[in-house]
Amino acid sequence: MKQEHTQHRSKRYGMVIDLDKCTGCGACMVACFSENNVPFKKDETDKRLSITWMKVYRIDNGRDFPNNQVCYIPRPCQHCAGQHEGHSPCVSVCPATATDYSRETGIVSQIYTRCFGCRYCMGACPYHARYFNWWDPVWPEGMEKYLSPNVSPRMRGVVEKCSFCFHRYQLARDKAYANRRKDVKEADYQTACTQACPAGAITFGDLNNPGHAVHQIVKPNDHVVKNKAGISIIGKSQNPNVFRMLERLGTNTKVYYLSSREWVRKAGDNYIADEKPEDMFAEQKKH
Amino acid sequence: MSGNVEHKSDDVNHDAKEASSADQTSMTTSGSGSYILLFFLLGLALSMVAGWVVFPKLLYTQKKQPLDFNHKLHLKEVDSDCASCHFFREDGTFSGVPALEQCLDCHYEKLGESVEETLFVEQYVDKGRQVPWLVYSRQPDCVFFSHSAHIYGANLECRTCHGDIGHSESLKPYEENRITGYSKNIWGSNIAGLKQATWDRMKMDDCAQCHETAGIHDSSVQTGRDACFVCHK
Numbered sequence: 001m002k003q004e005h006t007q008h009r010s011k012r013y014g015m016v017i018d019l020d021k022c023t024g025c026g027a028c029m030v031a032c033f034s035e036n037n038v039p040f041k042k043d044e045t046d047k048r049l050s051i052t053w054m055k056v057y058r059i060d061n062g063r064d065f066p067n068n069q070v071c072y073i074p075r076p077c078q079h080c081a082g083q084h085e086g087h088s089p090c091v092s093v094c095p096a097t098a099t100d101y102s103r104e105t106g107i108v109s110q111i112y113t114r115c116f117g118c119r120y121c122m123g124a125c126p127y128h129a130r131y132f133n134w135w136d137p138v139w140p141e142g143m144e145k146y147l148s149p150n151v152s153p154r155m156r157g158v159v160e161k162c163s164f165c166f167h168r169y170q171l172a173r174d175k176a177y178a179n180r181r182k183d184v185k186e187a188d189y190q191t192a193c194t195q196a197c198p199a200g201a202i203t204f205g206d207l208n209n210p211g212h213a214v215h216q217i218v219k220p221n222d223h224v225v226k227n228k229a230g231i232s233i234i235g236k237s238q239n240p241n242v243f244r245m246l247e248r249l250g251t252n253t254k255v256y257y258l259s260s261r262e263w264v265r266k267a268g269d270n271y272i273a274d275e276k277p278e279d280m281f282a283e284q285k286k287h
Numbered sequence: 288m289s290g291n292v293e294h295k296s297d298d299v300n301h302d303a304k305e306a307s308s309a310d311q312t313s314m315t316t317s318g319s320g321s322y323i324l325l326f327f328l329l330g331l332a333l334s335m336v337a338g339w340v341v342f343p344k345l346l347y348t349q350k351k352q353p354l355d356f357n358h359k360l361h362l363k364e365v366d367s368d369c370a371s372c373h374f375f376r377e378d379g380t381f382s383g384v385p386a387l388e389q390c391l392d393c394h395y396e397k398l399g400e401s402v403e404e405t406l407f408v409e410q411y412v413d414k415g416r417q418v419p420w421l422v423y424s425r426q427p428d429c430v431f432f433s434h435s436a437h438i439y440g441a442n443l444e445c446r447t448c449h450g451d452i453g454h455s456e457s458l459k460p461y462e463e464n465r466i467t468g469y470s471k472n473i474w475g476s477n478i479a480g481l482k483q484a485t486w487d488r489m490k491m492d493d494c495a496q497c498h499e500t501a502g503i504h505d506s507s508v509q510t511g512r513d514a515c516f517v518c519h520k
Contacts, residue, residue: 010506086508094509102514104506109516113429152429152520167431167520171380174435178379 012081012106012235013164014207014254015194016217016242017074019264021201022056024072029054031196032076034146035165037153039137051131053077053162054193061263071264074202076193077129077162078245078253079108083232089251090121090130098159106207106254107164115158122159126246127253130161164204165191186212207235207254218242218256243268347471350461353419354411355403359456364393369445369453381434387417421461423470424449424489431520441501450474450486494518 032038032054044050057073080088086101088108098114099121101107122130136156139147147153150167154160172188186205194204205212207220219242220235227233231250237243243265244253259265365371372385390412397408411418426432437443445453452474462471475487482488485497495513498504504513 091508097509097515100510100515101508102506102516103508104514105516107516109514109519111429111515111519113427113519114515150431150520163516166516170431170433170520171378174379174433176379177433177435177439178375178377180439 010104010106010208012207012254013169013189013205014079014106014214014218014256015076015164015191015202015204016214016256016258018199018201018203019071019073019257019259020261021199022072022074022197023199024056024058024070025198026056027196027198028074028193028202029056031192032162035148035151035192036163037137037147037151038160039133039135039139039154041135041138049134051133051160053129053131053160055128059264059267069261069263071259071261071267073245073257073268074193075127075129075245076191076255077108077164078127078251078255079106079164080251080253081106081234082252083250085234089124089126093120093124095120105166105169107166107169108161109163109166110159110161112152112154112158112160117157117159119159126249126251130159132159133157168192214256217258241265246270346465347462348465350421350463352421352458352461354407355457357403357456358453362453373445375435375438379435379439384420384422387411387415390418421463421470423452423459423461424473425469427467427469429519431518447485448473448489450484 029052032052033040036053038051038053040051041049054074054076057075059071059073061067061069061071063069080090081101082088082092085103085106088099088101090099091101091108095118096114096116098111098116100109100111102109117132119130119132122132133154133156137153148167150171168191169184169189172184175188176182176184186209189204191202191204194202203214203217205214207215207218209215217239218235219238221238224232224234225236227248227250229248231248232252233247233250234252235254236247237256239258241260242256242258244256245268247253247269257264257268259268361372362368372389374382376382390407394404394408394412397404407418410416433440437448438445450473459474463469464471473486473489475484475489482493485493498513498517504517505511506517507514
């Protein structure tokens with residue numbers, strides 16, 4: 001029984017990004033583009049039409065020099081679990097079963113051949129992590145040869161987004177099977193952005209596995225806590241410097257951010273000027 | 288009303304005549320009825336023939352393989368069954384159809400005098416060209432098929448999906464779907480829905496059916512079955 005339990009123990013792949021280390025160089029974005037055959041246009045000046053599975057945002061603390069501070073926030077798909085596992089904003093609205101949540105990996109998938117382009121998911125996503133293909137991809141001549149055979153290219157009229165490099169998980173699983181292992185090793189499954197980051201700001205792994213670095217940094221709470229609005233917060237980090245984007249919405253994302261600067265942590269969750277992080281969990285503290 | 292009165296006053300003979308003519312009319316009606324039925328059945332039979340015989344021919348075009356490969360002969364010559372040529376790499380990925388370099392291990396010079404061997408050596412080995420095999424089991428771009436999971440994980444035999452291709456003496460014509468460009472089937476031929484063997488039909492539903500029967504796959508939140516991202520990419 002116990003053995004069976006460990007074999008079928010579900011994983012929750014997630015990421016923690018150290019914003020104190022991020023220099024905003026954009027290597028993660030480039031790596032993501034080339035790894036996932038992300039199409040681009042001849043003219044990318046209109047950023048609203050760009051497709052960026054991983055996007056680096058720049059925020060500042062709004063103060064004047066010399067007190068001005070800048071922070072860069074890389075934003076992949078946050079792979080929300082929602083109020084109960086799998087109730088991600090995008091998954092729950094998809095009428096085509098084109099986007100799905102896997103209980104085995106916690107990864108939100110997007111099946112391009114099933115998507116019919118209604119873009120409900122884009123409207124539902126609080127992180128702008130989803131992109132619509134307004135055109136068929138056209139690669140500069142000769143570049144087709146450099147496309148990854150492990151990722152299917154998308155066609156006009158479908159939505160795409162970060163998959164946590166799921167094809168790498170598939171390959172890692174192949175390797176595990178061939179070596180008669182059940183579990184995928186931490187080093188065998190890493191996303192392209194994680195490996196490309198020159199500052200080592202991104203850590204990726206299984207949040208459920210205490211042996212993985214991501215678990216050790218995030219220290220996710222095993223218990224569900226409720227915030228003031230009665231929304232369940234699952235996997236809340238017990239590291240005071242770790243936060244999630246718009247955590248108060250209860251999307252329960254699997255992408256965590258790490259920063260020692262309070263204004264950054266506050267900016268990540270849309271705090272009102274005089275609001276304190278403790279306020280959000282006031283009800284929880286009473287009990 | 289007046290007509291009725293006249294009718295009543297008619298003699299018996301007239302009645303009898305009328306009856307017999309009515310008889311005749313009903314006879315011709317049943318005769319044309321059977322013609323209609325016959326016409327209907329004929330039409331049905333014709334549309335069945337059109338649907339089952341002609342239409343599939345319109346859907347698929349037949350292509351010949353570049354060489355007629357003899358699996359049976361090769362299986363006798365090699366040491367470790369299918370894996371002698373179709374092997375796993377160390378990282379768990381599957382090699383699939385062998386490249387020319389692998390054939391050269393034995394065929395660096397002509398072996399035997401058969402027509403196919405001559406063709407192979409003259410057209411491909413001497414010219415250093417890869418054989419453009421038409422792969423029956425080629426999957427669309429969006430599909431990730433893990434040989435590793437099925438062979439090592441589920442202990443399936445090659446035959447379960449590929450059929451008896453390993454014991455065949457010649458290759459079947461490649462039936463290409465005119466719309467999608469993919470093969471009609473892997474090795475079996477029965478797409479009518481009457482599946483006798485597992486390899487008779489290998490569509491997505493057939494993959495899903497087997498995954499459901501295996502019973503351990505229920506990771507999808509949307510369907511309660513296997514998540515799409517297990518086989519798709």
